[in-house]
Each structure stands twice: as structure tokens, then as C-alpha cells.
Amino acid sequence: MRPRKLSLRIERWPLAVPFRITGHVIDAACLVSVTLDDGYHTGNGEASGVFYLGETPESIAAQIETARAPIEAGITRAQLLDVLPPGGARNAVDAALWALESQQQAIPVWRAAGLPAPRALLTTMTIGTDTPQAMAEAARALTHARALKIKLDGTAADAPRLAAIRDMRPDVPLAVDANQGWSRAHFDAMIPLLQQLGVGMLEQPFAIGADACLEHIDCPISLAADESFQDLADLPEVARRYDVVNLKLDKCGGLTRALDLATHVRDAGLSLMVGCMAGTSLAIAPAFLLGQQCDHVDLDGPIFLARDREPSVVYTDGLLHCPPQTWGHAGAPPFFR
CATH class of the missing domain: 3.30.390.10 (Enolase-like, N-terminal domain)
Structure with missing residues (x-):
């Protein structure tokens, strides 16, 4: 060594x-x-x-x-x-x-890593929780987005928020992320609306440890586990309750572990998503490689920054590109400038 x-x-x-x-x-x-x-x-x-x-x-x-x-x-x-x-x-x-x-x-x-050469990835763009009007305006402003993830917090405003966004952007796939914030009553009330508005995925509706009820619900919308899946020990329960696992490098502890977990998740019959925490392009670059193996990609963190690290990843027409000089060897100077 x-x-x-x-x-x-x-x-x-x-x-x-x-x-x-x-x-x-x-x-x-x-x-x-x-x-x-x-x-x-x-x-x-x-x-x-x-x-x-x-x-x-x-x-x-x-x-x-x-x-x-x-x-x-x-x-x-x-x-x-x-x-x-x-x-x-x-x-x-x-x-x-x-x-x-x-x-x-x-x-x-x-x-x-023994992976094929990476390709550009279609990534969702996320809209944070706000008033229905503000969220609709945010959806309109994301003109380059080809898929949207909507943050909803389990309050009565969720229905008008989602409806306003769908009215503004009838052209894009929608997913909803509750970040553990929904009650069972809110879930039951919202599912018909999600179906009506063509929402393709609902992520983490219930809190960690409070999602056992999903084992007995035949949900017509794909369910994704984020907070409920931290590492391999969570997989048996998650496989009974969800259809998709959101792998984040900050949760599982890096790309090395994530590549191994991806195999286990696939073997359990679940689809894969890669997500991210708030961070710069340096956080996105390793996740971009994991994303090559995923069915769903949510790697839009740097677009929210006032200023990103250089060199940076690139977002064009809803696609995420990771230039070689962003991370690792590319015949370029060290990353930090």
C-alpha cells in the first residue's frame, strides 16, 4: 500500500x-x-x-x-x-x-470500476414544497426538464400543488416524493389524484418504521423506498413493501458499496434509482456512474446552487453529462482550484 x-x-x-x-x-x-x-x-x-x-x-x-x-x-x-x-x-x-x-x-x-463507457442520463428535476402557484411557476421555469419530481409534505395543500404543476406541465412524467411525511389517511386520499394526474412513482410516503402497511396495500402506483433503505439489512422488508430502491452514496457509504448493493437489489426483483443529497458536481460524478445501472435517475443537486464547483457536470435538455475532467483521471489539473 x-x-x-x-x-x-x-x-x-x-x-x-x-x-x-x-x-x-x-x-x-x-x-x-x-x-x-x-x-x-x-x-x-x-x-x-x-x-x-x-x-x-x-x-x-x-x-x-x-x-x-x-x-x-x-x-x-x-x-x-x-x-x-x-x-x-x-x-x-x-x-x-x-x-x-x-x-x-x-x-x-x-x-x-470495470464499467462500460458512461452515457448521458435523463434526470428528474425536483420542485421543492411551496404554494401551488410558486410550484407551478417553478415547473414552468424548468423548461429543459423532461421529468419532474414533486416534493409534497402531507398537508391539505398537496392536492392543489400537484394539480397546478400538472396544468402547467402536461408534457412531462411526474413523480412525487413525500419524504416520510404522509399519514395513511392522506395516502388513501391522494392515490386517486396521483392516478388521475398520471404520476408514475410515489417515493417514501411513510416514516421509517411506519411503512409496514404497504405490505397489505395493492398500490396502483410504483412505490420507491428512500429513507427506508439504508443498507443491505433493510432489503428483505423493503422488497415486501416497495417496487424501487433509491440508492444514495451518502446513505450506503460510497460507490464501492453502492455497486454491490445494486446487484442485491436487482436480484430481489426491484428497480433501481440513484438519488443525491445537496452537493456540488464532485458529489454527482460518482453517482453518475452508479446511474448507468439505474432505471430512474434523480441527480439534479447542483442546479440549486448559487455557484457550483469547477469543473462541473452539465445539464442540457433534461440530460446529465459528466465530462471526464469532473472527477478522476482526465489528464487535467487537480479538481480543487
Whole structure:
């Protein structure tokens, strides 16, 4: 193992406007960036962590510090799985290790991972919770979006919100994300409207641990597990309740683990989605590779930032492009400028 120097930095990347979901308002991507330097090559990664599990940039940085010695001694990505638990800390270090390995071998990360050359991905664009009029206007402004995800919070305003968006954008597929915020009564009331308006997917309607009722509901709309799926131990219950699993690198602890989990999810007969927390293009680049194996892609985090990291991913006509210089080897200078 080749030794390397580990550097950490807590960063705050403001959003252009605050973004609201059930029970939470996000005004910035607060994250930890990681750099690994072996004296000749550098690898970079970032993570925001899982806010609803109590992770913060400070807790992520502290957790990484507990593993500084093995990381700097030359730990591998496989060994990292036994050193740090799932979550933001392992994700940030795993991404930096992928990028460092890519630089050392002078090959792109996708090739180091044994994956085919990546293609542009159709990604949903997300509309945060607001008044019906404001959400409809946000849908209108996303002229380049070819699929929309709508954040709904379980209140009486959800029905007019969704109807206003569908009136404004009759041309695009819609998905709804409740972020654990619905009651069973609200679920029962909303499902007919979701059907009427052509919503294709409902994500995480109930809170973690409160979704057992889904085992006994024949829902006419595809159900996706986000918060209910953190790692492999959750899969048996999720497979009985949901149709889709939303894999996020901050939840499972990095691309290395996510690629393995994707196989298990497929084997369980479920579809795959890749999502993201608030972050810059450096967080999206590893998820973009996971997205090559997914049926649904929700990787729009950087579009909400007032300013993204450079070089950045590119969004055109609803598609996500990840230029080679964004992360890992591309014959380009180090990521941070």
C-alpha cells in the first residue's frame, strides 16, 4: 500500500433560493471535501451525509479523523468498508480513493470500476414544497426538464400543488416524493389524484418504521423506498413493501458499496434509482456512474446552487453529462482550484 496525505475541509455552498421538503429547509450544501495526495497524484471526494440520521459536516469530519491512520497508510476501498460504517464519512473517502486510483493508473474511474463507457442520463428535476402557484411557476421555469419530481409534505395543500404543476406541465412524467411525511389517511386520499394526474412513482410516503402497511396495500402506483433503505439489512422488508430502491452514496457509504448493493437489489426483483443529497458536481460524478445501472435517475443537486464547483457536470435538455475532467483521471489539473 502506498502512503498518502489526507486533507479535510468543511465547506458551505449556498443555494440560489431555499429548498423545502417535509420538515426541513435547505439553504446551502454543507459538506466535507476530502483530498488524498500520494505525492504524485491526488484524489478528491465530498459528502453531505444523511441529515435525518443526525450527520453533519462536523460529525463526518470527526469520523474520518478516527480512520486517519489507516487511510494515510494506504487503505484500499475494500478495506475501507470494514473501517468506516455506511454514511457520509465513508462516501467522501471512497470517492477520493476511486479518484486517486484513477489518477495512479491513468485511466478513468469507469474503467477502473470495470464499467462500460458512461452515457448521458435523463434526470428528474425536483420542485421543492411551496404554494401551488410558486410550484407551478417553478415547473414552468424548468423548461429543459423532461421529468419532474414533486416534493409534497402531507398537508391539505398537496392536492392543489400537484394539480397546478400538472396544468402547467402536461408534457412531462411526474413523480412525487413525500419524504416520510404522509399519514395513511392522506395516502388513501391522494392515490386517486396521483392516478388521475398520471404520476408514475410515489417515493417514501411513510416514516421509517411506519411503512409496514404497504405490505397489505395493492398500490396502483410504483412505490420507491428512500429513507427506508439504508443498507443491505433493510432489503428483505423493503422488497415486501416497495417496487424501487433509491440508492444514495451518502446513505450506503460510497460507490464501492453502492455497486454491490445494486446487484442485491436487482436480484430481489426491484428497480433501481440513484438519488443525491445537496452537493456540488464532485458529489454527482460518482453517482453518475452508479446511474448507468439505474432505471430512474434523480441527480439534479447542483442546479440549486448559487455557484457550483469547477469543473462541473452539465445539464442540457433534461440530460446529465459528466465530462471526464469532473472527477478522476482526465489528464487535467487537480479538481480543487
